[in-house]
Amino acid sequence: MVSRLPVTGVEVVRDTIRYSGVSTPISEREGLGIRGLVPAAFLPLELDVERCMLQMRSKESPLEKYIYLHNIQDVSERLFYAILCKYTSEVMPLVYTPTVGEACQNFSAIYRGTLRGMYFSLEDSGKIRTLLDNWFTSKITTIVVTDGERILGLGDLGVNGMGIPIGKLALYTACGGIDPAKVLPVHIDVGTNNEENLNDPYYLGLRRPRERGQAYDDLIAEFFEAAQNKFGANVMIQFEDFGNLNAFRLLSAWQDKACTFNDDIQGTAAVALAGLLASNRLTGKDLIDHIFLFAGAGEAGTGIAELLALAIAEKGHLPIEQARKKIFLVDSKGLVTKSRLDSLQHHKVDFAHDVDDCPNLLAAIDMLKPTGLIGVSAIPNSFTKEICENMAAHNKIPVIFALSNPTSKAECTAQEAYEWTDGRAIFCSGSPFDPVTLQDGRQRVPGQGNNAYIFPGIGLGVLAAGSTRITNYDMLLAAETLAAEVGPEELDVGCMYPPLSRIRQVSKNIAIAVANQAHETGVATEQRPVDMGKYVESLMYDPFEEVDVHLGSKK
Known part of the structure; x- marks a missing residue:
């Protein structure tokens, strides 16, 4: 979680990772300095989830629901993930596909100025390692990066594609238990060939044609090297929605140099x-x-x-x-x-x-x-x-x-x-x-x-083992583990995947398999635990668990 103790109640409120709003026990509010900053009532987190779901369901369009949910995330990540964990099958299509496609198309219009991820452009060449120091923590374990060229089936959206890394990392936390304080969405802005974006006065990215030359490769390389220097050699970096021209060759170039994979491939x-x-x-x-x-x-x-x-x-x-x-x-x-x-x-x-x-x-x-x-x-x-x-x-x-x-x-x-x-x-x-x-x-x-049935479990397994590399054999193992989770109830109705209500358990089982394989193949850097299952479970963030808000740790 966050390493230092906020010194004022306002800082507690602004610490969105730990802040619990009206679900903060009344007995703790004075000590935190937030008494008077929140309404007097105490609502248990489970009840606050229901309050928010009632409001969300009153919204008319999926995009309105998306915006509402992210407004909650902007204030309290704990409440946001409690909603997503309890109502996964209902909320996941709003936080990610298909609604995230519309959200990306409207990203510049609905951007709220929220501190959620980092943006690096061609104009930042030579400065990325310095700019990474602007982030509030060096304890990042999981990064999703895009250049916005091939967003879902929608094509080149430029900076508007940042909605994808944000959404993917929300699922890493909700479905795989990756600590939300230790994830980082990243957009690499190398321009866009989308004329609609270039002609939009409110477009928030570089207004220039997409870079295709050496400057592009140099920027990607600088980012990878800077991220490893800042966050450690085994920080996991997921490629997301790169175009065909770059996706395969970048994966080939970096899969033996970094702990990385391409989710689209x-x-x-x-x-x-x-x-x-x-x-x-x-x-x-x-x-x-x-x-x-x-x-x-x-x-x-x-x-x-x-x-x-x-x-x-x-x-x-x-x-x-x-x-x-x-x-x-x-x-x-x-x-x-x-x-x-x-x-x-x-x-x-x-x-x-x-x-x-x-x-x-x-x-x-x-x-x-x-x-x-x-x-x-x-x-x-x-x-x-x-x-x-x-x-x-x-x-x-x-x-x-x-x-x-x-x-x-x-x-x-x-x-x-x-x-x-x-x-x-x-x-x-x-x-x-x-x-x-x-x-x-x-x-x-x-x-x-x-x-989401795969990448959160991969990320959790990589974290558990401290893996330095991710291979196709990890993906094969994850696929086999997921297939084994399909039960007779699903087969009887022709469904080839387990219900989303079980996705955290699925992610845990994939993580156990991937972490054990990492130890067996020699790419693990963490000491192998006696009970991998219990160790993986101990790493999983659970918004419903009580947290010591002074220390940012489980009670």
Whole structure:
């Protein structure tokens, strides 16, 4: 928590991490100097949560609810996280996807001047290490950084993309128990090519075209080196929503130099793989028995494909090259094949197979007859009735994942996927969809392949072990752990993920597995505890636990 004792009541109120507002016991208010600064009544935290939920539910639009929740966070992080922990399934779609997409589009307009994260631009080159000293603590364990180029499926939003690191770190705390005093959202401002932003008089970022040259790489390198110098060599830095041009190469450049991963590539891959592993319990197939076809070949698509290939190779005792032959990609020019090698981006090359060319997704389905169709194209309605019907014609239980975010970019809806496959599809999505009741009365609950099932547990496991590196084997282990959390109740309604009400337990189990693996592979720097489960649990921030507000520690 915060290391020094505030000296005035006003400072206590402004210490948003620890301040509990009307949930501060009356007996403690005078000693804290806040008597007279808050109303006289005492509301237990549980009751204050209900008061706030009543107000939130009265708001008309998701964006209004988003703003209201973040106004609470600006005053009391404890109350904010108590709301998010108790009402995870209701509030998570407001704090993160899909509402965060609209919040990012309006970021400059709704910006409240709150101290929440740091902003570094090209104009700060050579000064980042000094600027990091402006942050209130050196005890940061977890950073999420974006350059705002590929925000969800919305594209280049520049500084307006800062809503994503803020939202992601809220989930690190709510879902994984990472101390909110030890997280840092970061935006690297290298300009934007979004004309709407550049023409907006209220846009808060650099007004210049996006930097593509050496100055960009130098700024990223300076940030990584400064962060490690300030916060320690094992500070975890998560890449978030970088464009395809930079995402893969930056991950490749830094994954052996820092404790880092790219959530769009690796986190998305792990949560999608978990859904596919869970689906095998309904299809009766092993991964090696499938043919997977991806609609979309960007960082999410090829990230999933690569982790899926690793899983096939490990489980089937195959060379990775042979495992990749079970996976096909369709991009904007059709099926990715060897005949296109000369023009392919590097991240698609390994999935360019020696098969006939197909001009589009439907033609590829007709030729390949895939058992699993995975949408990561950000092209809404691209899984048409004809495509879903073709998947159903080729498979008794077709696997259809429409993973693009936000909801407006989903390849199809849950209702469509079920109706067009006679209710036989296993459907998962990136954004939440409501349960569907079929014409025969059966209920289907679409699983949301939310990265929040993965990255908080990864972060917690890295923290528990003091890991210096994060690998694809960590992601594979996280996916397997998540898949094992899906119970008979979920399978009975076709849901491939556990309920969000259990997400903190899921994160804990992933963290235990990842931390143990870190010790076994030699990348851990912390002493291995006798009971990893108890140790991980001891690290988890819980807003409902009593805290000594004088010392910032659990009572």
